[in-house]
Amino acid sequence: MKLVISEGSPHGIKVLAAAALWAGNVEIQRLQQEEKVVPFLSQPKLPALQLDNGNFLFTTNAICRYLFLSSGKDITDLSNQWLEWEATELQPACIAALHSHVVQGKKKEEAILNIQKCLIHLDQSLGKENHPYIVTDSLSVADVAVWASIYPLFTSLDSLPDNLSSFKSWFKNVSQLEECQKAAESLLKGQGASAFKAFLQKLPTPVLPAEKPACN
Amino acid sequence: MAVDELGALEKCLGLKGGKYSCKAQGGGQVPVLQINKGPSLSGLATIASYLVKEAKKEELLGASIEEKTIVQQWLEYRITRIDRLASKEDVRCILKDLNLYLEDKVYLAGNTITLADILIYYGLHPIIADLSIQEKETYINVSRWFSHIQHYPGIRQHLPSLVFIKNRIYTNLH
Numbered sequence: 567m568k569l570v571i572s573e574g575s576p577h578g579i580k581v582l583a584a585a586a587l588w589a590g591n592v593e594i595q596r597l598q599q600e601e602k603v604v605p606f607l608s609q610p611k612l613p614a615l616q617l618d619n620g621n622f623l624f625t626t627n628a629i630c631r632y633l634f635l636s637s638g639k640d641i642t643d644l645s646n647q648w649l650e651w652e653a654t655e656l657q658p659a660c661i662a663a664l665h666s667h668v669v670q671g672k673k674k675e676e677a678i679l680n681i682q683k684c685l686i687h688l689d690q691s692l693g694k695e696n697h698p699y700i701v702t703d704s705l706s707v708a709d710v711a712v713w714a715s716i717y718p719l720f721t722s723l724d725s726l727p728d729n730l731s732s733f734k735s736w737f738k739n740v741s742q743l744e745e746c747q748k749a750a751e752s753l754l755k756g757q758g759a760s761a762f763k764a765f766l767q768k769l770p771t772p773v774l775p776a777e778k779p780a781c782n
Numbered sequence: 783m784a785v786d787e788l789g790a791l792e793k794c795l796g797l798k799g800g801k802y803s804c805k806a807q808g809g810g811q812v813p814v815l816q817i818n819k820g821p822s823l824s825g826l827a828t829i830a831s832y833l834v835k836e837a838k839k840e841e842l843l844g845a846s847i848e849e850k851t852i853v854q855q856w857l858e859y860r861i862t863r864i865d866r867l868a869s870k871e872d873v874r875c876i877l878k879d880l881n882l883y884l885e886d887k888v889y890l891a892g893n894t895i896t897l898a899d900i901l902i903y904y905g906l907h908p909i910i911a912d913l914s915i916q917e918k919e920t921y922i923n924v925s926r927w928f929s930h931i932q933h934y935p936g937i938r939q940h941l942p943s944l945v946f947i948k949n950r951i952y953t954n955l956h
Binding site for chain 1: 885
């Protein structure tokens with residue numbers, strides 16, 4: 567199978583880490599910019615994983631799921647819930663925070679306020695469950711998906727919020743894994759989040775929808 | 783709305799109705815299911831996948847690893863794309879992509895119906911209901927697939943049946 571990623575896109579971190587952790591034989595192709603690879607999608611959408619039968623997977627979480635399942639592991643309901651949360655809430659919030667920091671020049675601390683709610687949710691859940699990873703005692707696809715979305719905002723681990731201690735120790739744990747570190751560094755190239763500037767500039771300014779009051 | 787849909791899915795799977803609430807998340811409303819034997823589960827795709835397992839109809843989640851992943855990929859597409867359409871242009875974009883994807887397929891994942899077909903059908907229903915006959919013909923593969931799924935026993939539930947015309951009227955298309 568072949569994993570196609572685009573240089574300078576933060577979405578590559580997640581799938582490169584998953585490939586390093588759970589798959590032995592993945593060919594990795596790096597394209598200089600967003601190119602059209604998946605034949606049925608009209609807009610360029612990378613990363614993409616081309617399977618040996620020619621079929622494509624085109625979302626980062628689907629790619630991670632496939633690699634994780636292929637390594638003989640199982641995805642639980644709780645992992646599904648974290649992956650769904652990552653795709654619908656965390657990922658858009660992180661991209662918006664990155665955009666406001668890297669493109670609009672907001673201070674990092676201010677930009678991080680965009681994801682504060684998500685970090686608190688994660689911290690509380692990690693604290694409550696009392697195991698080192700998000701769903702169990704061992705690293706799962708949910709850890710990698712959630713970690714990779716947040717990582718570009720905390721490339722220097724010393725800026726992690728002290729008041730969220732469970733989050734902080736979990737984040738350090740995952741960041742220190744060799745596979746995760748290599749995946750991130752191969753895209754960040756020592757430049758921190760500004761490595762993603764060109765990619766982020768092409769995005770329409772992300773607008774986080776205002777929170778609506780919860781229904782009954 | 784997601785709660786009604788999960789109710790329809792429960793009926794379609796032959797399950798008794800569960801206890802639902804909803805909470806604000808990511809700027810929208812997310813369904814939450816209270817489970818007797820454990821903590822609650824939240825999110826449309828997560829709950830729907832759980833219900834399928836509860837009903838012992840795992841075949842709806844895909845047979846192989848590839849099919850399982852493709853089913854989950856379309857569930858993600860449903861909640862991140864179809865549920866967040868912001869403009870006419872977005873609508874055209876997803877219909878165009880689905881139309882191309884379905885060109886050589888009967889179902890979204892593999893060779894039988896899966897949860898992906900059911901949830902994308904529910905999600906597209908209000909959009910397809912708004913299309914003109916001419917637009918339905920433009921997205922001919924989506925129309926063929928949609929019409930097939932809505933006639934599949936037990937799936938449509940409370941949703942109105944939408945009309946598709948078998949013979950093309952606009953012969954200049956394609």
